Amino acid sequence: xxxxxxxxxxxxxxxxxxxxxxxxxxxxxxxxxxxxxxxxxxxxxxxxxxxxxxxxxxxxxxxxxxxxxxxxxxxxxxxxxxxxxxxxxxxxxxxxxxxxxxxxxxxxxxxxxxxxxxxxxxxxxxxxxxxxxxxxxxxxxxxxxxxxxxxxxxxxxxxxxxxxxxxxxxxxxxxxxxxxxxxxxxxxxxxxxxxxxxxxxxxxxxxxxxxxxxxxxxxxxxx
Numbered sequence: 075x076x077x078x079x080x081x082x083x084x085x086x087x088x089x090x091x092x093x094x095x096x097x098x099x100x101x102x103x104x105x106x107x108x109x110x111x112x113x114x115x116x117x118x119x120x121x122x123x124x125x126x127x128x129x130x131x132x133x134x135x136x137x138x139x140x141x142x143x144x145x146x147x148x149x150x151x152x153x154x155x156x157x158x159x160x161x162x163x164x165x166x167x168x169x170x171x172x173x174x175x176x177x178x179x180x181x182x183x184x185x186x187x188x189x190x191x192x193x194x195x196x197x198x199x200x201x202x203x204x205x206x207x208x209x210x211x212x213x214x215x216x217x218x219x220x221x222x223x224x225x226x227x228x229x230x231x232x233x234x235x236x237x238x239x240x241x242x243x244x245x246x247x248x249x250x251x252x253x254x255x256x257x258x259x260x261x262x263x264x265x266x267x268x269x270x271x272x273x274x275x276x277x278x279x280x281x282x283x284x285x286x287x288x289x290x291x292x293x294x295x296x297x
């Protein structure tokens with residue numbers, strides 16, 4: 075089988091969303107557990123790299139998205155691994171900002187795929203869950219960027235071995251689900267606005283997504 079056909083089959087595989095979903099769940103659950111027994115940022119960086127590569131794979135069916143995705147993914151991951159040799163706060167901030175745009179590109183692609191679908195199947199369910207998780211991950215990058223640019227953005231002690239992103243990953247998911255434990259609080263106006271926007275988007279998405287999926291399923295059944 076020609077290489078181009080293999081690549082086309084992979085890009086159209088229904089497992090691309092499932093793979094990404096599993097990796098993001100691993101980033102949420104496995105990495106914090108590993109860091110508890112062996113405090114090292116390497117676990118976070120390995121999982122983050124795998125997630126980014128899987129995101130590129132998830133949008134690989136569109137050439138335009140792949141080019142933009144690969145470029146942004148490279149800028150996102152470069153500071154992650156360069157910090158082991160030459161730590162640089164400015165470079166880390168650029169990487170986080172690139173990550174925000176990269177995740178936004180992936181979200182736009184998956185959202186377009188969902189809207190074009192005419193029936194509810196496993197792939198659509200995976201995509202709907204992914205959009206929610208990736209929205210929270212996007213805001214985690216936003217919060218990390220804000221803290222790197224202005225260390226007074228949040229009321230929190232970041233002198234922990236797991237690093238900024240893991241801390242704000244937790245804060246982002248707590249915010250998007252509107253749990254609001256209060257152990258991390260935004261201080262600056264930009265941080266407060268970002269937190270409020272995430273909470274609103276998270277709740278609106280749940281309402282709209284569930285209504286849309288149920289409506290599409292009922293419409294397909296009635297036909």
